[in-house]
Amino acid sequence: MPVEKNITLERPSNIKLICQFTTSGDLNSVNVTWRKDDEILETNYLNATGSILYTQYMFTIVNSKQMGSYSCVFGEKKEQRGTFNFKVPELHGKNKPLINYVGDSVVLKCKCQDCFPLNWTWYSSNGSVQVPVDVQMNDKYVINGKNANETRLKIMQLSEEDRGSYWCHAIFQLGESEEHIELVVLSYLVPLKAFLAIAAEVVLLVAIILLCEMYTQKKKEHSDDGKEFEQIEQL
Amino acid sequence: MAKVNRAQSTSPPDGGWGWMIVAGCFLVTICTRAVTRCISIFFVEFQTYFSQDYAQTAWIHSIVDCVTMLCAPLGSVVSNHLSCQVGIMLGGLLASTGLILGSFATSLKHLYLTLGVLTGLGFALCYSPAIAMVGKYFSRRKALAYGISMSGSGIGIFILAPVVQLLIEQFSWRGALLILGGFVLNLCVCGALMRPITLKEDRTTPEQKHVCRTQTQDFKRGSSYSTLTKEWVQTCLCGSLQQEYSFLLMSDFVVLGISVLFMAYGCSPLFVHLVPYALSVGVSHQQAAFLMSILGVIDIVGNITFGWLTDRRCLKDYQYVCYLFAVGLDGLCYLCLPMLQRFPLLVPFSCTFGYFDGAYVTLIPVVTAEIVGTTSLSSALGVVYFLHAVPYLVSPPIAGWLVDTTGSYTAAFLLCGFSMIFSSVLLGFARLVKKMKKNQLRFLAKESDPKLQLWTNGSVAYSVARELDQKDGESVAIAVPGYSST
Numbered sequence: 036m037p038v039e040k041n042i043t044l045e046r047p048s049n050i051k052l053i054c055q056f057t058t059s060g061d062l063n064s065v066n067v068t069w070r071k072d073d074e075i076l077e078t079n080y081l082n083a084t085g086s087i088l089y090t091q092y093m094f095t096i097v098n099s100k101q102m103g104s105y106s107c108v109f110g111e112k113k114e115q116r117g118t119f120n121f122k123v124p125e126l127h128g129k130n131k132p133l134i135n136y137v138g139d140s141v142v143l144k145c146k147c148q149d150c151f152p153l154n155w156t157w158y159s160s161n162g163s164v165q166v167p168v169d170v171q172m173n174d175k176y177v178i179n180g181k182n183a184n185e186t187r188l189k190i191m192q193l194s195e196e197d198r199g200s201y202w203c204h205a206i207f208q209l210g211e212s213e214e215h216i217e218l219v220v221l222s223y224l225v226p227l228k229a230f231l232a233i234a235a236e237v238v239l240l241v242a243i244i245l246l247c248e249m250y251t252q253k254k255k256e257h258s259d260d261g262k263e264f265e266q267i268e269q270l
Numbered sequence: 271m272a273k274v275n276r277a278q279s280t281s282p283p284d285g286g287w288g289w290m291i292v293a294g295c296f297l298v299t300i301c302t303r304a305v306t307r308c309i310s311i312f313f314v315e316f317q318t319y320f321s322q323d324y325a326q327t328a329w330i331h332s333i334v335d336c337v338t339m340l341c342a343p344l345g346s347v348v349s350n351h352l353s354c355q356v357g358i359m360l361g362g363l364l365a366s367t368g369l370i371l372g373s374f375a376t377s378l379k380h381l382y383l384t385l386g387v388l389t390g391l392g393f394a395l396c397y398s399p400a401i402a403m404v405g406k407y408f409s410r411r412k413a414l415a416y417g418i419s420m421s422g423s424g425i426g427i428f429i430l431a432p433v434v435q436l437l438i439e440q441f442s443w444r445g446a447l448l449i450l451g452g453f454v455l456n457l458c459v460c461g462a463l464m465r466p467i468t469l470k471e472d473r474t475t476p477e478q479k480h481v482c483r484t485q486t487q488d489f490k491r492g493s494s495y496s497t498l499t500k501e502w503v504q505t506c507l508c509g510s511l512q513q514e515y516s517f518l519l520m521s522d523f524v525v526l527g528i529s530v531l532f533m534a535y536g537c538s539p540l541f542v543h544l545v546p547y548a549l550s551v552g553v554s555h556q557q558a559a560f561l562m563s564i565l566g567v568i569d570i571v572g573n574i575t576f577g578w579l580t581d582r583r584c585l586k587d588y589q590y591v592c593y594l595f596a597v598g599l600d601g602l603c604y605l606c607l608p609m610l611q612r613f614p615l616l617v618p619f620s621c622t623f624g625y626f627d628g629a630y631v632t633l634i635p636v637v638t639a640e641i642v643g644t645t646s647l648s649s650a651l652g653v654v655y656f657l658h659a660v661p662y663l664v665s666p667p668i669a670g671w672l673v674d675t676t677g678s679y680t681a682a683f684l685l686c687g688f689s690m691i692f693s694s695v696l697l698g699f700a701r702l703v704k705k706m707k708k709n710q711l712r713f714l715a716k717e718s719d720p721k722l723q724l725w726t727n728g729s730v731a732y733s734v735a736r737e738l739d740q741k742d743g744e745s746v747a748i749a750v751p752g753y754s755s756t
Contacts, residue, residue, distance in 0.1 A: 229449050237458055237459055240459045244462040
């Protein structure tokens with residue numbers, strides 16, 4: 036069973052990775068290697084005490100190329116691995132699309148829970164290509180953020196072309212992470228049509244019921260006229 | 271000579287068009303009570319859009335509930351003086367306008383006015399006249415008819431809650447409010463269904479109004495007619511209002527009113543505080559939501575089955591007792607609640623409380639009709655629902671304050687439980703006192719005159735004098751026709 040550990044890293048740091056291997060067999064025959072994404076690294080420390088094989092790997096992470104998966108591998112034929120995954124903090128976002136109407140303004144928010152990115156950027160995409168949002172248009176887009184760990188993109192005077200996917204990128208020294216927000220822009224006619232349909236149904240039903248009532252009342256009056264006439268005659 | 275509307279004077283049909291009235295009232299309950307509860311689904315959206323906290327947005331729900339109940343007497347007045355159909359259709363238009371204007375709101379204050387006051391007023395104009403109408407069309411199967419009509423509240427919430435959620439996801443809250451406004455327009459359809467019916471009991475009121483009118487006409491022909499006619503018109507109006515609200519002076523109704531105050535105080539906090547209480551004793555979110563669903567579904571079952579049950583011949587005369595039994599049991603459930611600290615114990619609590627909550631809601635109009643009769647039922651129901659308003663408004667915040675100061679839910683639940691038990695005991699006590707008075711009168715009559723037989727009907731005793739016909743030796747009993755309460 037593979038042993039894995041996920042590590043979230045924001046800033047350049049010194050790293051020390053430790054692996055311990057226990058076996059009942061002969062320790063000296065076990066071959067130990069450290070690898071990064073299947074590329075063999077220079078092992079700098081190895082110690083065997085009793086039945087425990089102890090190895091460690093120290094290095095420094097300064098840029099995004101050094102992020103990835105590091106593993107300590109014991110043995111050659113029957114491999115036992117321990118993996119360390121280094122990642123930048125992830126952004127957790129809402130999965131529901133934002134629904135707005137033409138002419139409204141909307142605020143798209145991106146927030147990082149316990150991390151502080153260096154910078155935030157916004158992109159929009161209508162297909163697969165991400166296009167940066169043109170912040171120079173001040174009457175359309177305004178980017179601001181209260182704290183370092185969140186960013187807001189305010190889009191004003193929404194139109195149908197503004198619909199689609201928007202991406203916010205959090206830039207760290209060691210990489211980038213992104214989040215996706217879906218924006219839907221509807222015109223007022225959409226709910227209005229549903230409303231008018233229901234209103235028409237109401238008017239129709241009211242008319243039918245009132246006509247039925249008038250009809251049954253007229254029928255009753257005709258049959259009653261006959262009865263009254265009979266009673267007056269009896270008197 | 272004016273045409274005598276002989277054909278319209280009938281006894282309650284107990285069927286036929288009555289079932290259409292039940293369907294109409296069912297729809298009214300859905301459109302008023304269920305929509306009121308579903309407004310709370312919009313709160314999250316309002317909170318994010320207007321950047322306000324929960325307490326500010328929760329006011330909308332309180333305002334709608336409060337205005338609906340406070341203006342219930344206004345609803346009965348409008349429907350008594352215009353007509354039930356016009357009253358309910360007007361209410362539907364008003365409520366729908368409130369929701370439609372709410373969809374264009376730009377601040378929370380706008381929502382308080384449109385969604386809160388206007389929609390609440392519209393609902394008030396519909397609610398009590400519709401319920402009173404059901405009472406006019408049914409006598410033998412009254413409780414069952416009421417059970418089916420009132421179950422609209424529970425069934426409505428069940429259906430509307432996911433639908434409203436879907437509408438908000440598809441159209442955002444503005445579109446959802448607009449479409450909800452269209453849905454509420456169906457109240458006009460219910461209004462059209464409420465065909466007026468004149469019962470035998472109602473024959474006295476049109477005659478009195480006729481007398482009023484002829485007297486004013488006579489005075490108009492006289493010389494100094496302006497001030498005198500004004501006086502007569504005023505006294506006639508006061509007279510008709512006095513007659514409409516004459517039940518307010520009945521001791522039975524006053525006792526009912528006080529007990530309704532305490533009952534409404536007790537029953538409202540549970541729906542607000544059950545989920546937080548369950549979460550505080552360690553129940554998970556999904557289980558707490560499940561408890562609320564059980565409460566809602568069993569409420570519906572209680573409405574219909576208890577209505578059917580109390581219409582059976584064996585329980586028909588004891589509807590009053592069934593009502594206080596249901597209220598008392600709900601109070602007892604409240605007292606047991608602080609001891610129930612786990613989910614398997616809370617489930618039977620939800621079932622029991624929900625069942626009897628549905629049960630007594632069905633019997634409120636039945637008990638009111640028993641006390642005031644069908645003529646004044648509309649106005650009486652207006653007053654009864656008016657008495658619900660203030661307890662509904664103050665009880666959940668007071669319970670919340672108790673929870674905050676004492677740190678646990680025990681004090682709040684005990685207070686509500688005792689309030690409901692007091693309400694039930696008060697009614698039972700009043701009935702006992704009445705029975706004792708009846709027995710006393712009977713005892714006194716037997717002692718005073720052996721020939722006089724006393725028949726007691728309600729709170730007035732009528733004497734039946736026996737005249738012995740000496741020729742034949744037969745006894746001729748002359749009975750004085752009296753007031754019959756059904």
